Amino acid sequence: MLKQKILLVLKFLRQLSGDDAYERYLVHHAQIHPDARRLSRREFFKQEQERKWNGVRRCC
Amino acid sequence: MRNKVVRTMIWLLIAVIGAAAVGGIALNRGESINAIWFIVAALCVYAIGYRFYSAWIATKVLLLDPGRATPAERINDGRDFVPTNRWIVFGHHFAAIAGPGPLIGPTLAAQFGYLPGTLWILIGAVLGGCVQDMVTLFFSTRRNGRSLGQMARDELGMIGGVAALVGTLMIMVILIAVLGLVVVNAMKHSPWATSTVFATIPIAIFIGFYMRNIRPGRVLEGTLIGVALLLFSVVGGGWIDHSAALRGYFDMDGLSLAWFVIGYGFLAAILPVWLLLAPRDYLSTFMKLGTVILLAIAIVILRPEVKMPALTQFIDGSGPIFGGALFPFVFITIACGAISGFHSLIASGTTPKLISNERDIRMIGYGGMMLESFVAIMAMIAATVLDPGVFFAINSPAGIVGKEAADAVATISSWGFAVTVEQMNELARQMGEATLFARTGGAPSLAVGMASIFGSAFGDGLLAMWYHFAIMFEAVFILTTLDAGTRVGRFMLQDLLGNIWQPMGRTSWYPSVILTSAAIVAAWGYFLYIGVIDPNGGVNILWPLFGMSNQMLAGIALSVATGILIKSGKLKYAWVTGLPLTWLVIVTTSAAWQKIMSEDVRIGFFAAANDMAAKLAAGVLPPDKAAVAPHLIFNQQLDGWLTLFFVLVLWIVVLDMLRVVARHLSGKPVLPVSESPHTPSRLVEDWVRD
Numbered sequence: 001m002l003k004q005k006i007l008l009v010l011k012f013l014r015q016l017s018g019d020d021a022y023e024r025y026l027v028h029h030a031q032i033h034p035d036a037r038r039l040s041r042r043e044f045f046k047q048e049q050e051r052k053w054n055g056v057r058r059c060c
Numbered sequence: 061m062r063n064k065v066v067r068t069m070i071w072l073l074i075a076v077i078g079a080a081a082v083g084g085i086a087l088n089r090g091e092s093i094n095a096i097w098f099i100v101a102a103l104c105v106y107a108i109g110y111r112f113y114s115a116w117i118a119t120k121v122l123l124l125d126p127g128r129a130t131p132a133e134r135i136n137d138g139r140d141f142v143p144t145n146r147w148i149v150f151g152h153h154f155a156a157i158a159g160p161g162p163l164i165g166p167t168l169a170a171q172f173g174y175l176p177g178t179l180w181i182l183i184g185a186v187l188g189g190c191v192q193d194m195v196t197l198f199f200s201t202r203r204n205g206r207s208l209g210q211m212a213r214d215e216l217g218m219i220g221g222v223a224a225l226v227g228t229l230m231i232m233v234i235l236i237a238v239l240g241l242v243v244v245n246a247m248k249h250s251p252w253a254t255s256t257v258f259a260t261i262p263i264a265i266f267i268g269f270y271m272r273n274i275r276p277g278r279v280l281e282g283t284l285i286g287v288a289l290l291l292f293s294v295v296g297g298g299w300i301d302h303s304a305a306l307r308g309y310f311d312m313d314g315l316s317l318a319w320f321v322i323g324y325g326f327l328a329a330i331l332p333v334w335l336l337l338a339p340r341d342y343l344s345t346f347m348k349l350g351t352v353i354l355l356a357i358a359i360v361i362l363r364p365e366v367k368m369p370a371l372t373q374f375i376d377g378s379g380p381i382f383g384g385a386l387f388p389f390v391f392i393t394i395a396c397g398a399i400s401g402f403h404s405l406i407a408s409g410t411t412p413k414l415i416s417n418e419r420d421i422r423m424i425g426y427g428g429m430m431l432e433s434f435v436a437i438m439a440m441i442a443a444t445v446l447d448p449g450v451f452f453a454i455n456s457p458a459g460i461v462g463k464e465a466a467d468a469v470a471t472i473s474s475w476g477f478a479v480t481v482e483q484m485n486e487l488a489r490q491m492g493e494a495t496l497f498a499r500t501g502g503a504p505s506l507a508v509g510m511a512s513i514f515g516s517a518f519g520d521g522l523l524a525m526w527y528h529f530a531i532m533f534e535a536v537f538i539l540t541t542l543d544a545g546t547r548v549g550r551f552m553l554q555d556l557l558g559n560i561w562q563p564m565g566r567t568s569w570y571p572s573v574i575l576t577s578a579a580i581v582a583a584w585g586y587f588l589y590i591g592v593i594d595p596n597g598g599v600n601i602l603w604p605l606f607g608m609s610n611q612m613l614a615g616i617a618l619s620v621a622t623g624i625l626i627k628s629g630k631l632k633y634a635w636v637t638g639l640p641l642t643w644l645v646i647v648t649t650s651a652a653w654q655k656i657m658s659e660d661v662r663i664g665f666f667a668a669a670n671d672m673a674a675k676l677a678a679g680v681l682p683p684d685k686a687a688v689a690p691h692l693i694f695n696q697q698l699d700g701w702l703t704l705f706f707v708l709v710l711w712i713v714v715l716d717m718l719r720v721v722a723r724h725l726s727g728k729p730v731l732p733v734s735e736s737p738h739t740p741s742r743l744v745e746d747w748v749r750d
Binding site: 025042046054058 | 138139140142144145147148151152156157158159160161228235239271272273276277278279280281283333334337338341342346395396400402403405406409410540541544545547548551567606610
């Protein structure tokens with residue numbers, strides 16, 4: 001029970017921080033366009049950061 | 061039936077407790093009042109606001125439709141548009157909206173006493189800020205996550221669109237300048253603070269390499285290592301401070317630090333994001349959430365006494381921290397925490413693309429701002445638990461109370477706030493600083509407040525550690541805002557210039573990147589420079605300017621929202637956004653009026669410029685002041701014109717909205733409501749929420 005809760009918190013933290021972004025990308029990739037080239041973890045992370053900081057992301 | 065009675069009873073109880081707490085805070089005239097009352101009052105006000113007002117807005121005004129597919133569901137491109145668990149969106153949204161603003165504003169506004177600021181934070185948030193965030197989030201979600209500027213253009217026309225764009229660019233410049241000034245003032249002649257803050261830069265770069273090359277994409281792991289290094293840098297700063305050989309390298313005056321900040325801002329804007337900006341942001345978000353939670357726990361454990369009176373004599377406008385009377389300046393000083401126009405940029409554009417169900421808009425928009433407001437309440441507590449004499453000694457600029465400690469202490473004591481030189485020296489020694497006199501900007505006094513709260517709650521022996529931890533925590537996310545803001549300003553400028561000459565618009569073309577970054581950095585660097593050389597500290601000029609520009613942006617967002625409400629046939633509910641809009645127009649206009657027209661040199665920009673010009677011409681200024689006087693005169697005039705510009709932009713947008721609304725109500729054609737068509741949601745609830 002406690003172990004489950006800890007895992008849930010960890011999962012939440014991973015998603016919130018973007019730690020599991022690549023795993024989510026793999027799922028999305030397999031579902032939507034499995035034929036297209038799959039980015040490596042490194043390429044994906046680079047693209048993600050460029051995308052993320054292309055706009056107003058932080059406030060006063 | 062029985063359940064309903066019980067629930068009604070519970071809400072009645074919350075209402076009664078809330079009313080008692082607010083009443084207790086408002087009517088208390090004793091020596092001190094316990095901070096727990098602030099927490100109780102805030103929680104009850106938020107609970108009632110959320111349960112009743114936001115629910116009413118959701119079901120009667122906006123008509124949130126859980127069965128309607130959101131852009132995240134419809135477009136779901138796996139990149140920008142991703143249906144996301146609402147707690148995750150809440151976390152992202154809160155991390156994005158909560159910056160250093162709600163910490164600084166309440167600290168400065170505490171010069172009026174604890175009451176005006178606290179009431180404005182609570183009422184302003186529940187009726188203004190939360191509503192703005194929620195409706196903007198809703199309207200943007202219904203428009204595929206369009207930005208505020210695009211919505212203004214689509215719904216009101218070209219004028220609104222341009223105003224939103226220019227307004228955003230201006231507010232960014234002022235914001236970064238004032239935040240830079242706050243960091244500079246916190247580091248000035250403090251080797252410990254300076255070395256700790258400097259150390260955050262190589263730490264961020266190391267984490268950047270770690271996440272990119274050593275362990276690509278392992279964000280959580282990298283962040284934890286980085287946070288450990290940050291904590292170590294606080295300890296290391298203490299060693300440097302105690303080392304006679306090293307401390308000299310980090311003992312800098314304001315001007316050198318300002319140049320460092322300017323150079324840093326430029327580098328951060330042109331370097332790739334993965335190297336500095338992104339890793340710094342991971343660290344700062346982690347620190348921010350962690351420290352806010354820690355502070356809340358500490359306040360509840362410790363229940364400190366608030367020593368500031370409910371109202372001080374400075375409500376008449378004679379306050380040392382900034383000039384100007386309670387009305388309208390408390391409403392300008394506290395923008396973030398009560399209502400912050402900047403949030404509308406996050407609530408449109410970024411967050412709506414993640415929302416998986418319209419129902420979540422209430423919790424994320426309204427609830428997110430409630431939490432930010434709560435941060436502001438905690439900042440107010442941290443400022444007011446200090447002895448008022450100490451609070452004023454830290455925050456009053458030397459130009460007002462005198463350069464010498466004895467003069468400052470005499471002036472502040474003559475106001476009725478007892479403080480002694482020994483007391484200040486002892487406090488500075490405990491905090492590991494050379495002096496705490498005239499450390500304007502709010503960060504040092506907040507850090508002293510936080511250190512005394514943390515120290516009492518978790519052990520008193522480490523006050524200096526806690527103090528520099530608090531300084532590091534503030535600096536880390538101020539610098540993140542500075543990086544991110546400069547970058548956004550650069551993108552906006554490139555976008556604008558790209559219309560004139562296409563290559564300038566290419567965000568990866570280096571000549572354009574360097575040129576536009578330099579322009580943005582020069583713009584805020586100028587205000588930062590003037591703020592540093594100003595003997596009155598600069599914060600008293602820049603912060604009201606920032607407050608007005610932020611309220612102006614909120615005015616634009618609320619105008620867009622009011623226009624959309626009326627155009628979609630909800631005239632009878634238009635007051636939901638119309639009322640806060642009216643209040644902001646009144647507040648911003650009267651503040652701008654005073655800032656431009658007042659004869660008082662501590663309030664009016666032009667009065668101050670003329671006064672200084674007369675003194676310079678008469679030759680009564682001491683040589684060091686005479687040398688900088690021409691800059692200060694020019695700057696005061698520039699600030700006067702900027703104020704006029706902000707208030708004009710606000711009025712133009714409001715009048716343009718009224719024009720559109722009047723046309724619509726009299727049956728003339730207006731731009732159509734640009735809502736995307738209704739598509740039923742096909743997401744199975746459990747699948748999204750997992």
